[in-house]
Structure formats: structure tokens, C-alpha cells
């Protein structure tokens with residue numbers, strides 16, 4: 001049977017096996033999907049061990065924290081969007097070698113457009129954070145053609161770096177892109193994306209509520225109780241709050257289609273997962 005896994009540390013909490021098993025059931029695909037706890041510094045060895053254990057049946061894996069930066073190094077082919085993000089969350093093991101890709105950004109865009117029902121083209125967008133999670137979603141957000149996109153980060157230099165790396169893509173799509181410090185954001189935005197680790201750390205939302213225009217969509221890339229602070233803050237200031245569960249399912253759907261050539265019913269699986277976790 002074709003074998004897949006999510007590789008990370010920690011990984012016990014991952015919903016990916018459940019999501020991919022459900023996709024497989026609903027599309028009539030035969031596969032197994034497990035989770036592998038990878039020791040820090042041991043990513044390449046863990047991939048080799050996974051493939052050896054599977055004796056030729058391993059077809060790919062998802063890569064999660066903290067290995068998204070390591071995964072490109074073991075691949076023979078890196079997609080342009082993964083190269084720009086400098087982060088990989090999907091590996092496909094094919095005859096011509098390992099292919100690395102990033103489905104996080106397109107997963108976020110699909111969630112915002114299809115599930116939250118928000119149009120990104122022509123909108124104003126605030127992306128908070130400039131680490132791996134933010135870099136992973138910036139390219140696909142730019143490709144939707146927002147009018148203005150501000151990357152705000154606690155460490156301004158990191159925001160400037162990410163913005164410079166994406167300057168050509170922004171120009172290509174006619175987006176006004178800016179790097180800002182967290183206390184230097186002007187204007188109110190249609191969509192505010194929290195891609196910082198602030199929720200995870202239990203810290204306060206790192207920007208002023210004036211960034212939310214009335215009825216804005218405020219979305220945290222995390223999910224679970226850690227996002228409660230951000231979601232409560234957003235609702236208290238008149239925004240529509242959303243967590244990262246939809247993005248999780250949508251990035252998985254893109255990976256599933258890459259591997260299997262079949263588009264799974266992401267909306268149905270998201271509704272089922274929502275009922276499971278709430």
C-alpha cells in the first residue's frame with residue numbers, strides 16, 4: 001500500500017493523518033498515512049529511514065515544525081513557490097527524485113476565498129509576522145492581487161528581508177507592498193493574518209485594534225485553544241474571527257492532489273474536523 005507520513009517535532013497532536021485518511025476514503029484511494037517524530041537535527045536521516053522501512057512504498061510526506069527549512073536541502077526538485085517561501089511542507093518521492101513544494105500559502109488563500117467568502121483581489125492585507133509561517137503564505141497572497149499588503153513584524157529587519165525577497169512578485173501583480181514595525185502600521189485592513197507565534201506563547205495580540213476595519217476578516221494561522229486570545233480580540237473589535245483549521249485542511253488537499261492526482265472534498269472534511277475539535 002502507498003505510504004505517507006507527517007514528519008515533525010512535536011507531531012503527536014497532528015491532525016494530518018486523520019485528514020488524509022478521510023480524503024482517501026472519500027475519493028476511493030488506497031493509502032496509509034502515519035506520523036513520525038523526528039529528532040532535532042535528524043531530518044535527512046528520518047526521511048531515509050521512513051523510505052527504507054516502507055520498502056519502496058513510501059510516496060511522500062508532509063513536513064511540519066521545525067523542519068520546513070531543512071526539507072529543500074534533501075530534494076532534487078524545488079518548486080518556485082517553495083523556493084520563494086524558503087520553506088517546504090510537502091515532499092513527493094518520484095522516479096526522478098524528491099520533489100519539494102509548499103502548499104501552505106495556497107491553502108490559506110483557498111480557505112479565505114472559498115470558506116470565509118472574502119475576495120482578496122483589490123483588498124488591503126496585513127500580514128503580522130516575518131518568520132517561516134509568514135514567508136510560507138506571502139507569495140500566494142500576493143498572487144491574488146491585493147491592492148496593498150503590509151508585512152509587520154516585531155523585528156523590522158526580518159519584515160524588510162521578506163518584503164525585499166517578494167518585491168518582484170508584488171510588482172508583477174501590481175501590489176503595493178510595505179514592511180512595518182508592529183507599532184507603525186497606518187490604516188485599517190480588510191484582512192489581517194496573524195502568522196506570529198504570539199498565540200502559541202500566550203502573548204497579547206501584537207498590534208493595535210485600529211488595524212481592523214469594521215467587518216474585517218482576522219485569521220490566525222494556528223488552531224486550537226491557543227488562538228482564543230486572537231479570536232476574542234478580533235470579535236471584540238468588530239472583525240470576523242477565523243482560526244487556521246481551514247488552512248490546515250486546504251493545504252492538505254493541495255498535497256493530496258499533488259500525490260494522488262485527485263482533488264479531495266475539502267469543504268466536507270473541514271466541516272467534519274470542525275465538529276470533531278469544537
Ligand code: ATR
Nearest residue numbers: 129130131132133134154155158196197198203206
Ligand atoms: P514560524 O515558523 O512559526 O513562523 P519563526 O520563524 O520562529 O516561527 O517566527 C516566529 C514569528 O513570530 C516571528 O515573526 C516573530 O517575531 P520576530 O521576528 O520579531 O522574532 C513572531 N513572534 C513570536 N513571538 C511574538 C510575540 N510575543 N509578539 C510578536 N511577535 C512574535
